[in-house]
Amino acid sequence: MSDHLLDVEDLKVTFPARGKELRAVDGVTYTVHAGRTLAIVGESGSGKTVSCRAVVGLLPPSAVVTGSARFQGTQLIGLSDDRMREYRGADIAMVFQDPARSLNPTMRIGSQIAEAVRAHRHVTKPEAREQVIELLRLVRMPVPERRYFEYPHQLSGGMRQRVMIAIALACRPKLLIADEATTALDVTTQAQIMELLLDLQADLGMALMLISHDLGLAASYADEVIVMYAGRIVEQAPAMRLFTRVRMPYTQALFEAIPRLERPAHSPLPVIGGRPPDLAALPAGCSFAPRCRRAQDDCVAEAPPLAEHEPGHRWACWHPCESVEAP
Amino acid sequence: MSAPLPDLLAPGGPADTKPVPRARARPGWVRALRLWGPAGFLVLMLAACFIWPNIYPVPNPVRGSVLQAGLPPLSPGHIFGTDPVGNDVFSRILYGGQISFEVGFGVTAIGLVVGGLLGMAAGYWGGVTDAVISRLLDILIAFPALVLALAIAEGLGPSEVHVIWALSVFSIPAVGRIARAATLALREQTFMLAARLSGTRGWRVIVRHIVPNIAPQLMTFSLLGIGIAIILEGALSFLGLGIPLPEASWGSMIAQGQQTLSASPDLVLIPSAFLFATVLSLNLLGDALRERWGVR
């Protein structure tokens, strides 16, 4: 029995934009269990990043956030900046996509990690340094004593991301949110980093949230997968189940569109035309209906609710795919 | 890279969402006012200085009668009063404004055209062209301002045209360096490579790709430059190196008014106020345009 670490309920985020309202996140509900891995998958504009940043309070002030996000019982939405900072970096940590932008180019990496350590704990400088070296070892940075003194530009992308992970782990968080953390990395480096994250999860008992556009990544590394489209969750299931019994046509379309090594060259790709909807003018019915092969009149008229139609497997569709193997 | 979503949210690559306008905290009419306020004022000033005297008779700015000397503002027939020689201040403001605007726009136009061309050529072709042009611009910038103006005034006699030449020596390298830097930055962009691969060459690339892209930067810079030129003209005239008396120039009016500062402070205050308001409007307009065009 895993306990609920993070309970998000009916989270909504809107942005004002030139007189109109952009509904970036439109009522999202999910739970992260301690020690487990949840992947949130979606394309750009799906709301996956915005919803996570809303939980940790990292959105611009113009954002309007409603709903509930309880971390071990404490409501995070609406917390003051100061109180949020107590959680951020301590119990909840984030790793972002582009380490080049997240790291200070004029500071040695050792100092930056030490900064994270000292932000949440009262340790002396030498103690902090010890902890930093320990963290660098934890993230499998070769020759940590020397790397301590290097600058970000002297490191490769993979190593920079390890530094970001070290910063995130500085206070042994209970939840680590990896927001497209490996997207900018080469596939070989990505495999290294993902393996590291999983090992750390096992060793530290951390929960892991993977936010990505890469369905393959989700399949390989997550326990449970959420698929988002136009600000809403459209399907959620344990990874094994989702990929063998996909229901939501959008999820199926995502599967079919991924290039596969097994496919022969020039095999025709099943193509979905159109584009995601304008978040400032969402349709009344299902957001995916304009592009969906299976759409019918009721899809356009009314948005299907997200419901647990099968145990452990939720989807929001009036006409889901028949229970078929994912292609 | 175009960033459709607010910076915090874009994960780092354009994808297929419709570009979203940036969230603006300020209401639309405030933004419009910041643009059209100063613009409107400048248009008003230009109209007043250039059009009004031609359609509505004003007293001659240089042939006032001594009988009317030293009248205070709001005297009948002389809304701003008269100067110690009897000239109507209001009409001198208008004609002085003409000078100011002519000098300001003239200097800036020369700077834009000559400086812009030199800067773009230096930035685009690099190598020897860049070396030669950069040195030329450096020399121009190094010229001491007053010495040059003095020399021109002494050698060629003070006049409006000479003032424009003298001030152009500074506007050309100022614009030139900006144009060069902007061109250098632009040259590395992918679409420049794409344009060359499409077959466009040489000056055509500059005219059709570089000019439209650096124009906003140059234009906003030049607006500030107009203000600076006007002030410099004022300073030169103040020092007697610019527009000679009895012709009206805001600068020389201020210089003149100095002599009777305690008795008639308005003779200094009025031209100063106009100078201030005009330059401020130019700066505000430049800021508003810079914001609208997204120039950094």
Place this chain on the structure above:
Amino acid sequence: MTSGEPLLQVRELVQEFAVGDRGGIRGSRGGTVQAVTGVSFDVWPGETLGIVGETGSGKSTLARSILQAPRPKSGAVVFRGTDLVTLSGLRLLQARRHLQMVFQDPFGSLDPKWRVRDLVAEPLIAYRVGSRDGRRRRVDEVLELVGLDPAAHGGRRPRELSGGQAQRVAIARAVALSPALIICDEAVSSLDVLIQAQVLSLFERLRAELGLSYLFIAHDLALVKQVSDRVAVMYLGKLCEVGPGEVVYRQPLHPYTRALLDSIPSPDPAAARSRADGHGVRVARVISGEPPSPIHPPSGCRFRTRCPRAAELCAEQAPPMRELATGHSVACHFPLADVARTTARSEERIGETKR
């Protein structure tokens, strides 16, 4: 595959560039980046050759060097019988007319101040093709070909388009002059998966309708294999392996190719989990070590520092590209034996960093 002359012949292409002092509070000393070192391959008419390489492999530099932007340090680039390296000015322009490129960033490759119509017409104007009316018709024709509506989109500026639409405009521009070969440099990497599929499908359609050849460069091996007839794998400025896509996938000969294949997360959790290790969950065989610096590449074979099969010979001598099977070449002193892709693989971790 048609016989006759290859459309593009690249021979021993070398490209380097100097990296100055990188400045900053504590700058690092510069050097010469050996971006491309002796790359040779052919592209035949009607075929798609895919080049896959990770960051630092030099693939983008390779693409630009082929187009002489900038000119490679040495080597030959023979396109339709003419060596582009020996040409300049107008003659280069003429020779390059049927060779076009589509870039990674759809917005970056379009002048933000221009309208779609003008962007697509630019090559037509530069090469003085047709009259004004003729060009207008051609622009409309090409826009429709890529799935855009000339009336609706023709007057827009790039920032008024979505990523997929902008890339279509770039493709339309590339196709306007009826090229023979298009180089796609990560042309779909910035696009979302569904839009990516749309654009790939467009590439295939154009290939069929216009008889185009492609040089398709990307870092995603699955993507490259899907669109290509033959695949070339590049590492740190050199080609490791070249062969038909299916063959390279099923029987990779080069250890780096093997490592790439193993690192790709599979969308099939059953397959992923079959590669279980002690944790009882997923995890592919992971390559270790960091990519070496392109300024000081390892001596001999450049992959040897991360290769489990490296031996002394690998440090002494750079392996030449040898054809081990028909159309399948590899540059390795100890190429992999016939490795069939079964689910029961030995748990051989791809290695410690060797020195």
